[in-house]
Amino acid sequence: MDHSLRHRVSVAIDPEMRGVPGLSMFNQLVVAGILVLIAIAVLETEVHVIRNYGWLMTALKLALFVFFAAEYVLRLWVAPLNPRFRSALQFALTPAALLDLAVLVTFVTPFLGLEAAVFRLLQLTRILRLARLGRYSRAMNLLFDAFRSRSTELMLSALLAFSLMLGASTLLYLVENQAQPEAFGSIPRAMWWAVETL
Incomplete structure (x- = not known):
């Protein structure tokens, strides 16, 4: 039963394990969450917005932190099912997983007195990574080739x-x-x- 649940979670959150084009509903939620966080990071630089809606942004960031922390733990849990990884530790040391961990750290940087907005923009790379593995991978490869030739x-x-x-x-x-x-x-x-x- 545990393996079956683990496999279903793996298919839902790992685009490589999905086997069909496009993003799963879970990864669409991840993309939406990232876009919300980027919007918050941009809006937080405007004093008037913080003064009037700071409480709402704090609540959204807390909810999204819980969501992304759970996602990170789930990715570690299902990583060994992907043939590319022998263990959760091997997955955790990949650039993609380290980026995910860095994004989680950005949630606590304001409490350490560090500017979080710049770090949160790193989350854009997660969207590109998910899209690259999704339905548009061929189109994106052609686009990247065109950009690379005239970079x-x-x-x-x-x-x-x-x-x-x-x-x-x-x-x-x-x-x-x-x-x-x-x-x-x-x-x-x-x-x-x-x-x-x-």
Whole structure:
């Protein structure tokens, strides 16, 4: 019975064990949870949002911490069923599992006085990993091949565009900060204005 339950859990949470294209309902919940956490990480940088909805964000983060901690433990439990891993420890030492553990640590970083928003953005890589193993793996491989073949040009273009936007936003902040603090009270707000006007 235990093996049967373990196998069903493995199929539900490990895309490699699923055997059919697409993400399981469980992994769709994981993706949704990650997107919520990223949204929270971005919103937490805005003082007005924290002042009015800080309690809600704390409650959501606590619920998602419990969910992701349970998911991590379940992944360790079913890891030996995957032929790639001989033990839970071997799985725990993979870059993907270490990233999952690092994401769990981001939940406690605010209590240690560390900035969590940057670390939470690491969760985007989990979405890419799940999508790569899901239904769109062939399409994503083609997309990645196209990006890889022009990676230098794309990187230089993105760097130039970001540098221009950051420079313009910094100038806007320095010039308009005192006159219009609601629109240009910080560099991110000035950047948002720059993006919005494009």
